Amino acid sequence: MFSEKNYLMIGNTRWHWASKRKKDWKYFHTSPNPIEFKDKDYSQLTWASVGSVPENIKLCPSNKINLDDVPLINLPPYLGIDRALASWSAYKKQSSFTSKEQGLIVIDAGTIMSVTKITKKGVFAGGQLISGLRLQLSSMANGSLNLENPVIKTIPIETFQHETKNAMIKGAINGLLGLIIKLLEETKLPIWMCGGDAPIILNELKKTNIDINYCPNLVLEGMIDIDQKINSI
Structure with missing residues (x-):
């Protein structure tokens, strides 16, 4: 699966990859520390992490993308690198096609749904965090004796649900x-969205007049852009 140039973002529950083949980029996602890559050479990967890094994959420290590499202003030192990369990528994309300078909101709908505001000058302006869809469901199940973690097959249509599992799903998605x-x-700012739960959320938003810029690979695209800038210096 590895090819000319490869990137890895180690997330909390999944690993996210970008691989360049000739002129095309391929993006894919795996379970953590995937067994199918156990014999691969990880030393040449450009990488970043918000999750735990297994010792057995031997990532090269000098190939790590750090918060200081992200050219946004006022990033706090404790900010997750995934939020910073997604924000930089969205900021660049918006700046390239809009004539009206304005800020933006970046939503990464992953294990934790992060909300980040970036001003029109590229300044980090704070954000919000909320448990993601599946984390909300598992938290309810783990925190209550009589609730089980439901499998999301479809989002229930009716507002009020009789079955407990559907009531949990409907309540969680409505909160987001x-x-x-x-x-x-x-x-009144444009919203850019990525993350594993984004398709589910966007499908529910079809019922409204809300327009969201969906870019599933914002984080990895941010990594690629920043790595290219570093190597061009």
Whole structure:
């Protein structure tokens, strides 16, 4: 699977990869520390991490993308590198096709759904964090004796549900949708979204007039752009 140039973002629950083959980029996602890559040479990978890094893969420290590499302003030292990379990527994309300077909101709908505001000058302006869809469901199941973690096959249609598992799913997704709607009402800023739960959320938002820029590989695209800048110096 490894080819000319490869990138790895180690997430909390999944690993995210970008691989260049000739002029094309391929993006894919795996379980942590995938067994199918156990014999691969990880030393040439450009990488970043928000999750734990296994010792057996031998990543090269000099190939790591750090927070200081991200050319946004006022990034706090404790900010997750995934948020910073997604924000930089979205900021660049918006700047390239809009004539009206304005800030933006970046939402990464992963294990934790992160919300990040970036001003029109590329300044980090804070954000919000909320448990992602599946984490909400597992938290309810783990925190209650009588609840089981439901498998998400479809999002229930009716507002009020009789089955407990459907009530959990409907409540969790509505909480995330409510946050997004409130963000738009309060800021009127364009929203850029990535993350594993983004397709589910966007499908639910089809029922509204909300327009969101969906770019599933914002984080990896940010890594690629920053690595190219570093190597061009």
